[in-house]
Amino acid sequence: MPSDTSDVVRTGDVSQEVEDEIASWTSLFISAEGFATSVRRRLKLKEVAVYRRDKDGKPHSRVTFELVVDEDMVNLNGTMHGGCAVFLIDICSSMALAVLAAHTGKPNKFVSQALNTTFHAPAPL
Numbered sequence: 067m068p069s070d071t072s073d074v075v076r077t078g079d080v081s082q083e084v085e086d087e088i089a090s091w092t093s094l095f096i097s098a099e100g101f102a103t104s105v106r107r108r109l110k111l112k113e114v115a116v117y118r119r120d121k122d123g124k125p126h127s128r129v130t131f132e133l134v135v136d137e138d139m140v141n142l143n144g145t146m147h148g149g150c151a152v153f154l155i156d157i158c159s160s161m162a163l164a165v166l167a168a169h170t171g172k173p174n175k176f177v178s179q180a181l182n183t184t185f186h187a188p189a190p191l
Contacts (some may be wrong), residue, residue, distance in 0.1 A: 145188035
């Protein structure tokens with residue numbers, strides 16, 4: 067993920083403060099070592115949106131990433147490993163929550179408590 071977020075599409079009410087937070091998080095994301103570093107570093111942040119839901123006016127956020135499935139992400143069947151898919155869901159959804167927290171002025175340090183995933187089709191290499 068590039069630390070320069072100038073090419074990321076921003077829609078809705080994304081303030082300069084939130085943009086600065088995103089740049090900080092992406093830099094940290096790149097420099098951190100640990101689990102699935104090679105996969106994490108290839109994520110490309112494409113879109114960040116903050117908006118109010120029409121139904122009730124509550125703030126929401128959307129973050130879109132792009133990633134190509136590569137050899138280090140597949141199982142013996144040549145499709146994305148389920149553990150890799152859930153890892154990506156975890157970190158990408160956490161980024162959306164962090165954007166919303168920054169937008170609303172709430173703490174953005176949190177941990178996923180539960181992830182329930184149903185796989186409908188494999189993601190081939």
